[in-house]
Amino acid sequence: MSELLYKNISDRIDISCEEVDKFKSYFKSDKVKKKRHLFTSGEICKYMYFVEKGLLREYYLDEKGEDITIQFGFEEHWVGDLYSYFSGEKSNLNVEALEDTQFLYLARDDFERALLSIPKLERFFRLLIQKAYVTTQQRLARIFTEDAAERYYNLVKRRPDIISRVPQYHIASFLGIKPQSLSRIRKTATI
């Protein structure tokens, strides 16, 4: 089980199994049932979550009441509101489980302690945030240049299992369109 965390970290930085085990000792482990929330907007995001098995969904509820999916948290993904986590301010995000989910979680204090004892993790987290940032920038650029059908087929290519694991209306909100439109896109033959 700990292998997932090792894989995730060693993919980005040079690190030994022992160091990851030490790091892992700062985490706690828990499960959440489908449809339950890990936190909601207005609360402080106290933990960083690492998905071991299952599926989470990160979303905003804007002033107009629109539900906008920002990100899915599949296995081996990190989920949480970085801003709230590090600043201690209230979060605008919500995180719910789309499947029964098994995860590790790391409190803010333990994050600091872990970084003090394993300094090379500093680099890991910088890389993690950077990657999240670049990914979001690229998604933004795609919204401007690809139509909904292209975005849908690209998503399915990257993440074939999303179709069977995520309800269509959440996929639609992630793509920035309405469920009806996604339904019509799917009706048309695949490219």
Next chain:
Amino acid sequence: MSELLYKNISDRIDISCEEVDKFKSYFKSDKVKKKRHLFTSGEICKYMYFVEKGLLREYYLDEKGEDITIQFGFEEHWVGDLYSYFSGEKSNLNVEALEDTQFLYLARDDFERALLSIPKLERFFRLLIQKAYVTTQQRLARIFTEDAAERYYNLVKRRPDIISRVPQYHIASFLGIKPQSLSRIRKTATI
């Protein structure tokens, strides 16, 4: 002149003037003429840029040849391709000057050296990246819920000087619409 850098950093973390001066000694200073590029896609982004006076523009050129403005770099903004800067990989971004611009710049090695000698900057840069990340996420959410006119008026509210300083077709590309559409939005009376 150094005051700007001090303001920018001390707004986010506790730091003394002396420490900022020390930090500043790792930077070099330069100017760039309007329409010149600081770097273009295919190159490695070797520096982080801090705008003292003037205006930069960060943009992608996608496969379809579309020019997509990702960010403007007004005074006191940090500009660069974080991904390329830290990874040493080629950048996909371009940065050009929209006005004659005076800036500080920091090479990758000097960044590391500076962080070693002033460890609290580690925190500053994490906050900087985080903020950029959160901002991009929120922009994405807005694209999905606000129409072009709302996005335009919100932008002008946050940045009134953008109208006089940035050509309309760049504002349009930042908003994700065509110049013609922005022209029509402007024709309609302000809310």
Next chain:
DNA sequence: CGGTCTCTTGACGGAGTTCAAAGCTAGTGG
């Protein structure tokens, strides 16, 4: 003063939305 770059305006078309209703499906309790 001429040329190029930028902005405006008009007419038309297309992608996605909205509203509404009907068809499916999966989860629940009897």
Next chain:
DNA sequence: CCACTAGCTTTGAACTCCGTCAAGAGACCG
């Protein structure tokens, strides 16, 4: 284990916003 229901998906028709194409007006620079 089946039947019922609530939630999800599909479909149709009308509409809206924005894009495209094209032409002309205006601004800026050498």
